[in-house]
Amino acid sequence: MRSAILIATALLLTPLTASAGAITVTTRIVQRSSSSSSASRDDAAGRAMLKNVASAQSDINRVLNELRRDHEQSAELREARSALRTAQMNYQDACNVALEPVRSSAQYKQARENILTLERKLTWGRYDNHMSDEQIATTASALLKARLVVTTMESQALTADPNLPTVRYAMMDANGRLVGLQRSFNQSIVSDSQYLQARARLDDARSQISGSR
Structure with missing residues (x-):
């Protein structure tokens, strides 16, 4: 020594x-x-190795951000998102058309009014605390059944519409295309040359720390 x-x-x-x-x-x-x-020299060397790791990780983050930005700005991705928005709007419009007859019926309107009445009763009962726990539970159960009636009527109307499956499948296809583009982008990252270089630098910096222990 x-x-x-x-x-x-x-x-x-x-x-x-x-x-x-x-x-x-x-x-x-x-x-x-x-x-x-x-010991002072060892501390300095340790800080230098940690700095190398932080710098390498920063490089990886920079590369990933650049790749994501290019992906987000690509014409293919923008077109896929636009197609999905259009398909979703078309599906919503088709649903509204299919539901219009049932929503115009007296039975449906009465069912909707029943829901509103029960909702108001439950809200005010909880607000001024004039309802017992049993009354609240009974009203909540009745509200659930009233909502189920409306849901069933709407579901039957949508199922009976012959045009709805076509627009629904178009929406699913548009969504599948967008998901596929995102999956392909994620897979392409691991083979990108800039990412591989940054990753190698990070692995080397980490191995230096492991070797010093």
Whole structure:
């Protein structure tokens, strides 16, 4: 182990020498270990390795952000998203057309009114606390059944419409195309040259830390 030798000089004042006005000089050799300086160098090296890891991770994030930006701005992706929005609007329009007859019926309107009445009753009962727990539970159950009546009427109308499957499948196809583009992009990242270089740098920086332990 390396060590530093220091010479310490002390002034020793004894009763006899003090009375005579003389001063005795005592010299002492002190050894100090260099372990503290070695630890300091190790800390500096560790910080440097951590800095390399952070820099490599920053490079990967930059590459991923650039790849995502290019993907988001691609004409193919924009067209796929536009096609999906159009298909969704077409499906919603077709549903509204299919539901129009049933929504215009007296039975449907009465069922909707029943829902609103029960909702108001339940809300005010909880607000002013004039309903018992049993009454609240009974009203909530009745509200659930009333909503089920409306849902059943709408579902039957949609099922009976012969044009609805076509627009629904078109919407599903548009969504599938968009999902496929996203999946292809995700798979392409791992083979991108910039990503591979940044990844190799990160792996190397991490291996240096592992090797120093």
